[in-house]
Amino acid sequence: GNSVTQMEGPVTLxxxxxxxxxxxxxxxxxxxxxxxxxxxxxxxxxxLKATKADDKGSNKGFEATYRKETTSFHLEKGSVQVSDSxxxxxxxxxxxxxxxxxxxxxxxxxxxxx
Amino acid sequence: xxxxxxxxRHKITKRGQNVTFRCDPISEHNRLYWxxxxxxxxxxxxxxxxxxxxxxxxxxxxxxxxxxxxxxxFSTLEIQRTxxxxxxxxxxxxxxxxxxxxxxxxxxxxxxxxx
Numbered sequence: 001g002n003s004v005t006q007m008e009g010p011v012t013l014x015x016x017x018x019x020x021x022x023x024x025x026x027x028x029x030x031x032x033x034x035x036x037x038x039x040x041x042x043x044x045x046x047x048l049k050a051t052k053a054d055d056k057g058s059n060k061g062f063e064a065t066y067r068k069e070t071t072s073f074h075l076e077k078g079s080v081q082v083s084d085s086x087x088x089x090x091x092x093x094x095x096x097x098x099x100x101x102x103x104x105x106x107x108x109x110x111x112x113x114x
Numbered sequence: 115x116x117x118x119x120x121x122x123r124h125k126i127t128k129r130g131q132n133v134t135f136r137c138d139p140i141s142e143h144n145r146l147y148w149x150x151x152x153x154x155x156x157x158x159x160x161x162x163x164x165x166x167x168x169x170x171x172x173x174x175x176x177x178x179x180x181x182x183x184x185x186x187x188f189s190t191l192e193i194q195r196t197x198x199x200x201x202x203x204x205x206x207x208x209x210x211x212x213x214x215x216x217x218x219x220x221x222x223x224x225x226x227x228x229x
Contacts, residue, residue, distance in 0.1 A: 004156075036220075043118070043205065043220040044157070089156050101147060101170065102218060104156030 002027040004090050006105030013080055013112050021075040021108045023064075023090035033057075033066055033073040034102070036089045044089065047075075080112045116140060118221035120206050126227045127196055134192045135224045139208030146189050147218060148181055149205040150174065157205055163189060164211070196228045 007022040025033065035047040035057070048057035053068035062077045073090060090105040119138045127133050139146050145164050149157035160179070161171045165186040175181075178196075183189040193200055203225050207218040 006156075034217075041222075043222040044207075045220070046217050049217070091156070101159040101162055102149075102157070103159070106154070107156050 002031065002092055002094055002103045004092060004103055004105040006088075006090050006108050008106075010109040010111060013110070015082055015112055015114050016079045017112075019075070019077040019080045019084075019110070021088055021090075021110070023073045023075065023105060025071050025073065025090070025092055027071075027092060028094075030068065031092045031094070033064070034091045035062070035064055035073070035075050036091055036104070038087045038089065038107075040086070047088070080110070082112045082114055085110055085112045118206055118208050118219050120204075120221040120224050122224055123222060124225045124227075126229065128229050129196060129198060131196055132192065132194045133196055133226065134190055135204055135206075135226075136188060136190050137206030137208075137221060138188045139206070140210075140219055141187075143208035143210045143219070144186070145209045145211055146183055147207040147209075148189070148191055149207065151203040151205055151223070152201075160191075193226075196226075198228045201226055201228045 003026045005024050032051045034049045036044040037047045038044045048059040050057040050066035056065045064073050064075045087107045087109050089107045091102040093100040121136045147162040148160040151157040159172050160175050161181050163183040178194045181191045203223045205223045206221045209218045
C-alpha cells in the first residue's frame, strides 16, 4: 500500500528563516499529494495540493513540487512567521487516485521564534 | 461557519465504560471519514462512509468499535469496553465525491482519555 515518510524531529526556526520539511512517498500509480497543517487546538486544514508530476502547489507562501523521479513532495517557505508554528502533515490517497482515505506521515512540529 | 463539527470535544472515561462520539459533516458532503491520532503521530484511517453505506474499515477497528451513519448525514463512533490504549484524538472528515480532487475537511476532533 501507499506510505509516507516525513523528516523526523521538531523544527525550530527564527522568524524570516527559510523552511524545508521533507516528505517522500511510495505509491501505486501517481496519486495526488497533500500537505495538511494543524494549528494548536484546531483540526487539520488542507494547506496545499498537487495532482500530477511536476505540479507545484502553493498557498500562504508555502510551496511544494510533485517530484515523480525522487518520489518527493517537500514543503518550503522562504520566510516563516511566528504564526506558522504548527504541525505539518504530508498525505496521499490510495492507489493512483485523487480521493479516498488518506495515509499521513507522522507530522513535523514547527516552532518559529520571534 | 458550517464546517465539520464534532461532539464532545473532550471525553474522560474509566476503563471498561462505553463512549459515543458524534460527527456532523458539511451538509452537501456525501463521504465521511473517521481517523484516530495518537500523540506524535499522523492520523490513521479507521473507517469511511459514502452516504449511509460503510465502505471500508481498517484493521485498527476492533470489534469493540462500531460506526454508523444512519441517514447519510451525521455519524457516530462508539467504543465499547474502553481500554487505556484507546486514548487518542478521534478525527472526523468529510468530502464530496463530485469535486475534481476531493479535499477532506476535518473537524476539531474529540480527545478521549481512558483512565
